């Protein structure tokens with residue numbers, strides 16, 4: 001039978017506990033999960049694509065059905081090319097919904113062969129976002145509860161030397 005592949009896209013700038021939870025849960029539902037470092041054209045990333053991939057690798061090394069890739073194009077084209085059956089996204093709050101709903105509809109219009117699947121974020125991760133992590137790190141706060149230990153030092157180090 002054909003493998004059921006899901007794509008988990010995002011900027012991952014940087015990866016957080018919230019992302020890791022969604023990736024782990026997707027890996028239990030699908031045969032294979034491609035974590036896709038994608039470009040959000042309205043954002044100016046703080047970490048290079050290679051740095052983001054390395055951080056995702058570090059926090060998912062206990063999962064054996066994960067692939068990490070990057071793509072600078074339309075998500076729908078990538079999903080089609082990889083013959084994935086789903087796009088998996090985490091929903092944190094009602095405020096995420098309108099944007100995610102629009103993206104899901106646009107992706108479906110561009111490629112009808114995959115469904116967007118929303119997983120509800122764990123309550124303890126509801127307040128996390130990559131920007132919040134960067135702001136706290138830049139201002140010398142403690143990001144222990146926001147990002148896995150394996151990437152914490154890399155993030156702290158980056159923002160102790162460089163502004164957002």
Ligand code: COA
Pocket residue numbers: 009010011012013016017018019022038039040041043073074075076090091092102103104106107121125128129130131132
């Ligand atoms: N827990 C905690 N935080 C989470 C989370 C979770 N489960 N899921 C997402 N977040 C955070 C992210 O860190 C991000 O924080 P930030 O805004 O501070 O950076 C925020 O929620 C938004 O995440 P998301 O909606 O996934 O946006 P994104 O910028 O990470 O990714 C893309 C958006 C890259 C998937 C989208 O722009 C895309 O598909 N780009 C490709 C081009 C394309 O096809 N465009 C047309 C799409 S219709």
